[in-house]
Amino acid sequence: MEKVILGIDPGTNIMGYGVLKVVDNKAEMVTMGVIDLRKFGDGYLKLGHIFERVTGIIEGYLPDEMAVEAPFLQKNVQTTLKLGRAQGTAIAAAIQRGVPVHEYAPMKIKMAITGNGAASKEQVAGMLQRLLRFDKDALNKFMDATDALAAAYCHYMQMNRPVSQVSYKGWKDFVTKNQSRVKKP
Numbered sequence: 001m002e003k004v005i006l007g008i009d010p011g012t013n014i015m016g017y018g019v020l021k022v023v024d025n026k027a028e029m030v031t032m033g034v035i036d037l038r039k040f041g042d043g044y045l046k047l048g049h050i051f052e053r054v055t056g057i058i059e060g061y062l063p064d065e066m067a068v069e070a071p072f073l074q075k076n077v078q079t080t081l082k083l084g085r086a087q088g089t090a091i092a093a094a095i096q097r098g099v100p101v102h103e104y105a106p107m108k109i110k111m112a113i114t115g116n117g118a119a120s121k122e123q124v125a126g127m128l129q130r131l132l133r134f135d136k137d138a139l140n141k142f143m144d145a146t147d148a149l150a151a152a153y154c155h156y157m158q159m160n161r162p163v164s165q166v167s168y169k170g171w172k173d174f175v176t177k178n179q180s181r182v183k184k185p
Contacts, residue, residue, distance in 0.1 A: 004020070007020070008069065008090045012085075014038070066090075109147075
């Protein structure tokens with residue numbers, strides 16, 4: 001079974017993207033890069049460019065799913081709103097092309113990649129390089145690309161986690177529902 005996952009790190013000046021291909025439950029990097037929005041002065045032109053580029057990436061790599069990093073609350077409310085618009089535009093491009101979207105908090109992504117929810121961008125990039133075994137030269141000068149790849153890898157890891165259909169109210173409830181797994185004294 002093969003699956004392609006597009007990761008997006010939303011940004012209003014630099015937006016990162018990364019594409020993973022999963023074959024036989026093994027992930028490999030296909031590409032990563034950035035969408036440079038600094039040349040656009042108008043915020044609405046930036047959003048239009050985000051939509052066009054993300055749509056182009058989707059058409060080029062045909063992802064089965066998209067993982068996007070959730071924006072975190074900035075000190076400046078206007079910055080948070082702009083970041084949310086950028087994220088929403090990327091999500092709209094995916095939805096328009098029928099690509100399911102999954103959102104992950106930055107801390108969850110860092111935790112999935114490094115085991116530390118407070119890891120630096122450099123730590124995340126270094127761990128991805130080791131996990132996916134790509135050449136150090138492939139690391140983009142903008143960490144937004146590796147952040148996007150990290151979102152895709154986080155989703156890949158979540159896909160492989162079994163979801164329990166049974167909930168437990170405590171140890172006694174677990175023992176009651178799992179008699180065959182409990183050793184008798």
